[in-house]
Amino acid sequence: MKLIALDAIAEIVRGITFSKADGSSTPEKDRLPVIRAGSIQSELLVDEGQIWVPKEKIKENQIIKKNDIIMCMSSGSSSLVGKCAKASEDWIGSFGAFCSGVRPDITKCVPSYLYYFLCTPTFRNWSGASDGANIKNIRASELAEFKIPLPPLETQKQIAAVLEKADQLRKDCQLMEQELNSLAQSVFIEMFGDPVTNPRGFDSKPLRELVSVLSGATPSKSNDNFWVGNVPWVSPKDMKVPELYDSIDHVNEIVFTETNLKKIPLNSILIVVRGMILVHTVPLAITRKNLSINQDIKALTVKCNSIKSEFLLAVLSSMHSHLLSIISTAAHGTKRIDMADLLGLKIIVPSIQQQDQFIKAVITMRNMTATQQAEATLYENNFNALMQKAFNGELNLDNANTQ
Structure with a gap:
């Protein structure tokens, strides 16, 4: 399979630059929305976290078009x-300077084929090794020269069709898992009502009266001994599941005696309080193992007998929209939750018997979710295997299209 430089099959469009004074957090006449890196998720989230800038700051080729990557x-x-x-689809808006657009030339490459290649470990390993000690950067000139394996258009279409089918199966399974998780929220609302307005008049207390708070930290990266161990060190990238047993990174036991990092008790509620993820999501989880956390997360440990950790997690999860409303922006643009606002939240406290009834229902739903997660893993593995074969020239298109 021949290798072609990216800029021979696609236009590299630089993101727009603008001053802080040029940006507005709300729509205004003669302004267009600009998305930032936080909008790059499994889908392009064009309706969240926009900054509105004067139209004249945006060139015509910087407007997002269908199939732009x-x-x-x-x-x-x-x-x-x-x-x-x-x-x-086309979108009357653009993207910021920390992003670039890759606009495929459809006479030379299939957009989905190019997109899936740019999601492969081959490309991500290259991009992750980009220059910069603290801030990692891909130079536009280097991206333009990156070589893409490029079969004939018809073969690209076939490969893209196979990957799109596998990707959709994967996404459908993930959606089912999300719906099962949402079911727990529905059960909560049915049993207790909106925890913010508390229409059923349950006793309530400020969160600060129910929990103690532990902060996290990052041990020195220059000390390799700190990072060879078995204790999970949770950062926001791990906060994708409601129960945490492990993390991507781990630390050694010595960090708890040589640094200010503390172990977090079992059944603590973790909440991300700083980062761009807060533009659209406030990640929450409960710890199922003694672990540690970084500085972007706080741990809430129940300190009284009137509320159970599982129930507190459900209350906070059901208050998600309200949590988003208390998010502020730090001076450098990062989103954050002020601890005074968080700890001032009124938390409903039904009877222990009512809490136990809800927790029992949640356990049943989590068992169902675990089954769905196992199926999702199979689809994920299948998709990744197809990706690897597709760009190594090993994919049997005749067999793949019949699966």
């Missing part, structure tokens, strides 16, 4: 650099 070009996290999402 928007890529994160600069971040403090190497795992985010190179992350991309494909626009499903």
Whole structure:
């Protein structure tokens, strides 16, 4: 399979630059929305976290078109650099300077084929190794020269069709899992009503009276001994499941004696309080193992007998929209939750018997979710295997299209 430089099959569109004074958090006349790297998820989230800037700041070719692939070009996290999402339709808006657009030439490449290649470990490993000690960057000139394996258009279409089918199966399974998780929220509302307005008049207490708070930290990256161990060290990238047993990174026991990092007790509620994820989501989880956390997370440990950790997690999860409403923006643009606002939240406290009844229902639903997660893992593994074969020239298109 021949290798072709990216800029021979696609236009690289730089993101727009603008001053803080040029941006507005609300729509205004003669302004257009601009998305940032936080909008690059499994889909391109064009309706969240926009900054509105004067129209004249945006060139015509910087308006997002259907099939544009928007890529994160600069971040403090190497795992985010190179992350991309494909626009499903034209959108009258643009993207910021920390992003670039890859606009495929449809006479030379199939957009979905190019998008899936840019999601492969081959490309992500290259982009994650980009220059920068603290802030990782992909240079537009280097991206333009990156070589893409490019079979004939008809073969690209076939490969894209196979991957799109596998990707949709994967997404459908993930959606079912999300619906099962949402079911727990529905049961909560049915039993207790809206925890913010508390229409059923349950006793309530400020969160500060119910929990103690533990903070996290990042041990020195220059000390390799700190990072060779078995104790989970949770950062926001791990906060994707309601129960935490493990994490991507781990630390050694010595960090708890040589640094200010503390172990978090079992059944503590973790909440992300800083980061761009807060533009659209406030991640929450309960700890099922003694672990540690970084500085972007707080741990809430129940300190009284009137509320159970599982129930507190459900209350906070049901208050998600309200949690989003108390998020503020730090001076450098990062989203954050002020602890005074968080600890001032009124938490409903039904009887222990009512809490236990709800927790029993949640356990049943989690068992159902575990089964769905196992199926989702199978689809995920299948998709990744197909991706690897597709771009190594090993995919049997005749067999793949009949599966």
